[in-house]
Amino acid sequence: MNRIDSTFRRLGLQNKKALIGYITAGFPTKNQFLLIIRSMQKAGLDLIEIGVPFSDPVADGATVQRSSQKALENGVTLDWVLRNVRAVRPSVALPIIFMTYANPVLAMGLKSFFAKAQSAGVDGLIVPDLTPDEGSEFEAEARRHGLDLIYLVTPSTAPDRVRRIARSTQGFLYAVSLNGVTGARSALPANVSHFLGRLKKSVSKPVAVGFGISKPEQVRQIRKNVDGIIVGSALVNQLEKSVASAERFVASLQKALNPKP
Numbered sequence: 001m002n003r004i005d006s007t008f009r010r011l012g013l014q015n016k017k018a019l020i021g022y023i024t025a026g027f028p029t030k031n032q033f034l035l036i037i038r039s040m041q042k043a044g045l046d047l048i049e050i051g052v053p054f055s056d057p058v059a060d061g062a063t064v065q066r067s068s069q070k071a072l073e074n075g076v077t078l079d080w081v082l083r084n085v086r087a088v089r090p091s092v093a094l095p096i097i098f099m100t101y102a103n104p105v106l107a108m109g110l111k112s113f114f115a116k117a118q119s120a121g122v123d124g125l126i127v128p129d130l131t132p133d134e135g136s137e138f139e140a141e142a143r144r145h146g147l148d149l150i151y152l153v154t155p156s157t158a159p160d161r162v163r164r165i166a167r168s169t170q171g172f173l174y175a176v177s178l179n180g181v182t183g184a185r186s187a188l189p190a191n192v193s194h195f196l197g198r199l200k201k202s203v204s205k206p207v208a209v210g211f212g213i214s215k216p217e218q219v220r221q222i223r224k225n226v227d228g229i230i231v232g233s234a235l236v237n238q239l240e241k242s243v244a245s246a247e248r249f250v251a252s253l254q255k256a257l258n259p260k261p
Contacts, residue, residue: 003095003123004148004171007046008206008227016258018046018228020208021235021250022099024067025050025084026076028240034088036243041094043247044254048092049126049230052081052100063233067240078104078113082120089121097124097150097171102138110141118145124171126150132168139168150174155195162202172206172228175199177213196225216256223257 001009011018021040026033040048051064053071078100085096098117105113105127117125125147130138132151142149148171153162155176166173177192192209199207209222210230219229231253238246 002146002148002171003093004047004097007095008172011046012206012227017223017226018206018208019044019250019254019257020047020049020097020210020228020230021045022049022051022064022210022230022232023239024064024071024236025052025081026071026074027053027067027236028070030071030074030076030080032243033084036239036246037088037092037094039243039247040250041092043250045094045250047095047097047228049097049099049232050081050085051232052076052078052098052104054101054104056101056103063236067236078108079116082116082122085122086120095123096121097126097148098122099126099128102127102130105138110137114141114145114147117147122147124148124150126152126174128152132165135168142170148172152176153199155191159202162199166203166205169205172208173199173203174230175207175209175226177209177211177222193222193225196222200225216252219253219256229253229257 008018023036023040037048051068053068053076055072089096125142127138127149135149139149149169150171151165151169152174153165153176157165175196196207196209206227208228208230209226210232213219213229213231214234223229235246235249238249
């Protein structure tokens with residue numbers, strides 16, 4: 001049981017949900033990266049998702065694309081992210097999940113990437129352009145090195161397909177709240193609660209929902225139907241303002257997700 005599994009188990013025993021926050025490595029600046037990770041832990045994240053900048057994303061909306069482009073201009077590489085996560089790991093208890101695409105991993109080499117990720121203290125991996133049909137080699141290396149390979153489903157994923165993906169995913173099932181790319185939205189789709197409720201009934205593993213969540217009221221709207229909430233673009237927007245602004249934002253989401261009785 002790695003940090004992802006133990007975190008969901010601990011929170012479940014406490015009748016709490018997991019708050020997962022996405023940051024782009026090296027954005028707004030490379031020098032802020034380690035400070036941001038520690039600050040997000042202090043502010044109340046339960047897990048942290050670190051986006052590895054990539055020049056040709058397929059799932060990222062305008063905000064994350066912009067932050068990735070800036071990080072690439074700052075000179076961020078996959079090797080740089082791994083080195084810095086390894087440096088910060090002793091002071092960070094949070095599960096650390098990488099979000100990247102298949103190309104950077106394959107370019108480094110599967111065995112090399114997973115060995116370096118394990119050494120750095122990475123707990124999980126999200127690869128939006130990878131499906132279980134193509135993921136057997138990724139899955140084998142992930143298991144060998146103790147990482148959870150996390151797959152995604154969307155509202156349009158067929159029920160039999162959901163069951164197939166749920167069997168393959170580790171750590172949790174990433175439920176995409178809408179058919180589209182990432183990005184903060186003023187309102188969530190009208191059918192999102194029905195979609196998440198259906199997932200929870202058919203999947204034994206934890207379900208965490210992401211894409212479009214940007215406000216405490218949206219968190220309150222869907223918290224009962226999931227085990228975790230993933231906030232990405234809205235958090236990146238706050239980090240662009242200041243780390244302090246992002247800390248306040250995370251605290252407000254945690255309060256909405258796990259209100260005190």
